[in-house]
Amino acid sequence: MSDENHVMSTEDRLIYMANQIARNLAALSEKEAVAMVADHIRDFWDPAMKQRICALAAARPEALTPVAAAAVERVMAL
């Protein structure tokens, strides 16, 4: 990472958070990990954060890891 003083934008932070959750569940099978990341977002994120990560998944699909992206897709379907 850069050594410059850097405060993440809210959008970058949401993406970071989703990916971080996925990364911490990486020891699970992909199916389990996707379900747990989706459950986590559903249970702990406020509606605006959920809407925003769903929009980001569409606008910046490359920013999310495959597990995080699949989880967000599942959140969108809720």
Added chain:
Amino acid sequence: MTFTRETDHGTPPAIATGKSVTLTIDGETVTMPEGTSIMRAASLTGCSIPKLCATDTVESFGSCRLCLVEVEGRNGYPASCTTPIAEGMVVRTQSERLKQLRRGVMELYISDHPLDCLTCPANGDCELQDQAGAVGLREVRYGYDGATNMGQAKDQSNPYFDFDPSKCIVCSRCVRACDEVQGTFALTIEGRGFDSKVAPSQGQDFLSSECVSCGACVQACPTATLTEKKVVEIGTPDRAVVTTCAYCGVGCTFRAEMRGEELVRMVPWKEGKANRGHSCVKGRFAWGYAQHRDRILHPMIRASVEEPWREVSWEEAIAHTASEFRRIQASYGTRSIGGITSSRCTNEETFLVQKLIRQGFGNNNVDTCARVCHSPTGYGLKTTFGTSAGTQDFDSVMQADVILVIGANPTDGHPVFASRMKKRLRQGAKLIVIDPRRTDLVKSPHVEAAHHLPLRPGTNVAMLTALAHVIVTENLFDETFVRERCDWDEFMDWAAFVAEPSRSPEAVEPLTGVKAEDVRAAARLYATGGNGAIYYGLGVTEHSQGSSTVMAIANLAMATGNVGREGVGVNPLRGQNNVQGACDMGSFPHEFSGYRHVSDDAVRAQFEQAWGVALDAEPGLRIPNMLDAATDGTFKGIFIQGEDILQSDPNTHHVAAGLAAMECVVVQDLFLNETANYAHVFLPGSTFLEKDGTFTNAERRIQRVRKVMTPLNGYGDWEVVQLVAQAMGLNWSYSHPSQIMDEIAALTPTFAGVHYDRLEAEGSLQWPANAAAPDGTPTMHIDGFVRGRGKFVVTDYVPTDEKTGPRFPLLLTTGRILSQYNVGAQTRRTANEAWHPEDRLEMHPSDAENRGIKDGDWVSLKSRAGETSLRALITERVAPGVVYTTFHHPDTQANVITTDYSDWATNCPEYKVTAVQVMPSNGPSDWQRDYASQARHSRRIAPLEAAE
């Protein structure tokens, strides 16, 4: 309550053997537990044997010879304090010969004691005087003209108590209290015979000695040798009220000894089940902030933070608050405001703040300071065990055989519990410390860790998995326990995961920096050493893998069968006085009280019926999310009760930006804290001495807080919240906090049996306290886990994204020190400043030498988030490559340095790992000077206009 002294039975209770002994004392037949002293047995039957060196907080000593008794069939006159009762024993506590002997002893004492009783600081509260009366002393045959120890200089160096050696009778109660109760061993008797005298450390004064000012010696002293300065200043109390300390999560109970409305002293209550009559420098002495001149006693408002504050009436402040919140919601939506509950306030007040937000604001945007401390405990223990709390009571430590302390420094953070722990260690329990720093527990008088694993910050999960690897691969797990109590398939998955060679101590040694053989030895000790108890603190939770670490700890405890009985368990050492309670009361944005998710229709329906409104089924914003939303322009107003997020939360620049972006920041606090620099409304708060309520400590113990004086601001905090709620149109009509607790009990299954009358009767209750557990639950998960079967969770080590590198080669961890508390708002306004007047940067000598830094030099501390300056403290307590500081002083603002990285599951900040550089500096940074200037500007209060 009128003023009565607590009964002193002279010696502690006997160690329980289950057997009883019947004897006769002064003609009365009594039956007592085996091992009880004659003195205690007599006292319990209502017969008070004269004594001076005996007190029931320390073991008997047998030095004063005042407590002699006669025992039929035995020669001589045994000391009743050191003689245990025996079957059929016949004891006489009073006879002519005993009277003569006691008078003789007392004459010797008095011949070397000043007879200035009328002006003595003891003010008549003097055991020596009492005992002189008890033995009928009428003359001193030796006169007062011989050699004496009178006229010696007082040691008044300690800010809270004086030491007058002239009045010392060398009973050693203070020395023994320091040794046995506190475990510091700071006092000794120096000299021999007539020259014997009490001395702190190596002939130093009290302040510069090793004394930690816990007050145990003062409490034990039978004369005016050790006397609180407040007693000297005010005189004796005339009433006492038992209440609960408002500092750390130990939850010590005290007798607030009062003269009228003036607090004379706080004396630890011997009946208190959390502290068992002990205290620390904060609870015992550091309550002067309650009357400090900095307290704000009148509500204030201002249109902009650039303007000075304007004092207004309560009516105007409350109406303004309500109208601003409603205006913002009308403009920006229901979810554009929120609030933060306080872990320093009572359960009842916390419950009301979250109720105000859910019922009045119509959303779930409520959070609490546990976000930045133990939110991973909530997540981790709920996931694995089924409930978000520690498993034991504090007494349990006395049954532990192996104590594993990870990421906690209890001698500083939880000192009264640390004393209990050290007592158990002195009895022979083994200690494992997992901590980057060489904390006091690692090696202190009569305590030494069997293993200290000084891991690199950020590698907790790798370390715990390596311990698990040893336990699984060496077949040290408790298969019977796991099969009976846990999900076996999940255990097998976990066991296979931890058994991978890549997770062995040898494989992770390059990550953790800890020798594999030490890790293996520690794992074997924990798994096979008998009752294994884990205690942990913020060194576990305040990481990007805080929740994983909590679950890894739970895995270890379950795998070794160390859950569900006395002496074992998983014990989070909660930080603030009521952080457990604040979490229990529904302060998290996704949970109602009792940790039930807001999306649970049945639970929500209960609250909707009780509160008469539809409630939001979606989780609200956490504190960092609120700040993000504020900078994005969607979150515009906040109610903050008793919390200073600008100083306590990470990345100060970001917190300030979030607060500055809001249109209405309401702060309710005792002082104009740092957060109030960005506030538009200030509502004065009340101290724990000024209101009724309850706190819940780290062992889930609910204890009463009792009002001992009138609130200086006119209202308890719960009343202020009620006023805001009423102004927002809510039909609240509580007239006493007990009514709020009744509502909590009605809506929270784990609190169903908690009512003020029960608390009065029992002294305290540990939740769950309900029909299934009418007397509360000291130990959890005895017959089964709350969630059913214990859940093993695979915890994969994920390195933090906060990396060291050429520009930031050192790792900073932050923490606290004994004499200060949290952001220091309270303790900085007491004489505790004598011990810690500034935050210092602890640095290893080799790192300091490489940079040309000497002890006491100003240094610049810089991270990717910010820069500050403070002075260096060169010490080997920290390992090379690691630096450490506290966050007690706003002048330093250690959180300018900490980053936005946080726990993956809860967003608890990663305070314990920040990559930094340290370089010599000339003094405070430009930012610090600017900040101080801005804070001064923001704290201006406009002079009141003269009445027409």
